[in-house]
Amino acid sequence: MEFRDLKAQYNKYKHEIDAAIEGVLKRGVFIGGEEVETLEEELKAYLGVKHCITCANGTEAMTLLMMAWDIKKGDAVFVPDFTFFSTGEIVSFVGATPVFVDVDRNTFNIDVQKLEETIIRTFNEGKLNPRAIIPVDLFGLPANFPEIEKIAKKYNLIVLEDGAQGFGGSIEDKKACSFGDAATTSFFPAKPLGCYGDGGGIFTDNDELAELVRSYKVHGKGESKYDNVRIGVNSRLDTIQAAILLVKLKIFIQHELDDVNRIARWYSERLKGVVDVPVIPNGYKSSFAQYTIKLKDSITREALQQKLSDKGIPSLVYYQKPMHRQIAFLDLACVDINFPISNELSNIVLSLPMHPYLQEEEVDFICNIIKNSTKV
Template sequence: MNIPFVNLKRMHDRFRNEIDEAVKSIIDSNNYIMGKPVEQFETGFAEYLGVKHVIGMSSGTDALFLALKVLNIHNGDWVITVPHTFIATSEAITMAGGKVVFVDVDKKSSNMSPTKLEHYLNSLDAKSLKKVKAVIFVNLYGSPEDLDNIYSITKKYGIPLISDAAQAHGARIDNKPITDFADLTTYSFFPGKNLGAFGDAGAVGVNDSEKADKLKMIRNHGRTEKYIHPVEAFNCRMDTLQAAILDVKLRYLEDWNRHRIKSAKLYNTLLEKKGYDTPTLDEKYRRVFHLYVIRVKDREKIITDLGNKGVSTGIHYPLPLHLQPAYEYLGYKKGDFPACEKLSEEILSLPIDGTITEEEIGYICNLLPDYK
């Protein structure tokens, strides 16, 4: 059996005619920048999420960058995030002019540890604490676990919180939108995401109308109307063509998310029988399983064996950010973030998407050795 990591083709084949129609309508309209399709997608996605405003962007990285800019990050301001994420999270901090500061994750949730964040903030003297101008929490693998607890801490310290939901479209906490638990929430529509474009795209979700207006202005050359620019800014607009495609795919997002959750449950049932410690599923945190990640022993052998039987896997992520050559200048060393380092050695991502079948999951689980 051949099981790709994400089967985009099978997904798109199911509504290919709707996509073709959407693309055709953009070509017929001859309007490729901004306009109604972008507004329509923003309104639809805001309704889906349960947030007041969605502002379409050119990518998830740019969404983070502009969220930081709206918070006026500049001139070496400290921004705290985790070393266990895709580099875009920390890159955006540097792009905005801030300084990257890492805090370790929790071993079980894989997300920023509230205890470690609080411990770090408590360890700072008053002058250093003043330098901390934002925290970016990452809803890794689609899980918002502890976002609410991190938000309580950042509110207590008066530090704004950005929630990187690049992997978490539709995640909820206590049945409330995760956008209620941060000052700004950013999304990526990279093709393989739970909601993916046919290229790069992203968005910011925000309840504060002033921040929304500012985001709309700075994503589009700082303009308020044609050729009127109160500020110099950036070009981080969402392509009209991507918006039209995303609007079609948005109709299916909730079904795909439900399918992902059901698939994760089946994985858990089959893998627990083999002794694996599986991802948590509970009522409080609605995880949307962008990735289904387990910890394994003898990872290289498992990857090769599964690959030989047609199953693609991934590692998210194999080298923690604080140990990346790009961040050598920050002066971190091995051993600084033990939970993240241990995870990076043991984690393995198995195929999951909105269409994976029970038969495929059974096939994959059969191939995995017992965990002992």
């Protein structure tokens, strides 16, 4: 059994994917080209945003926005403590300081009450200049943007939505990757919408910001890449990856998003009362980049992982260590007791196989092992 079965997806849509790749090979345009332009237009239309700018990967997408906003040394950027390293890494990369915030135990996303408390504390300490918030749509569930955007407005902060895992999620009728001042996503193969390599996207309604990002991603170009008006980077989405994403975006909209939500319901119906299943607030929709349960303790998790492995079922721990405990951030001297939920989650979460091609009998097989192995 695969944790995320990309081979099943390819086998079902082999003709369409192969034809898309062959079209690029025949035209011989491997950087830029019509596929990249078409993909950006289709992503804009799907998300309901004014600008889509593709780039090399999700991490660089966020870095480009840090550059465009001139986030720098002395600035504070508020980041959830329980997430992948890159969300904090891109802040340090531009010389600013990531300020970690504990998360909500139910949603895994940044705790809005603790966010405001941390912002106030940072202002009062006077050592850093609060500039931005980077909420993460963890495991496919959008963060609490209605409240986050109120807080950001109150304290005059920029909001960058890290939608690397969130593409396809929504709050009411507004889709993930359309919140905040700008949003980013990743097209890493295992993401809800993934290519066959690296890729990323930036989304915004701000014309000036979009123009700056387009400059920064091509060596700080002005009128052309040989007219350089600022120091930038080289960050492009390859044409072949764009062609693959055009096929995969179509099937994602047609059925894959609905399929993963149906599979999540199968899991939750069978596991409710056995383990803590994901909580999806009213009005929210998740794209279920991962289906993540919570167990009693790390010993229970380790035992369950072994039993699943013995039956050929993969499972993964996202994330084994909170941000504030990462060695790279030890110089920030974070106080461990300020992150009780992140610390707890790192010991008890377990992600189960999740992809649109998972069969109901496979879910039954997985759930029966869990039922026979553990209880909340």
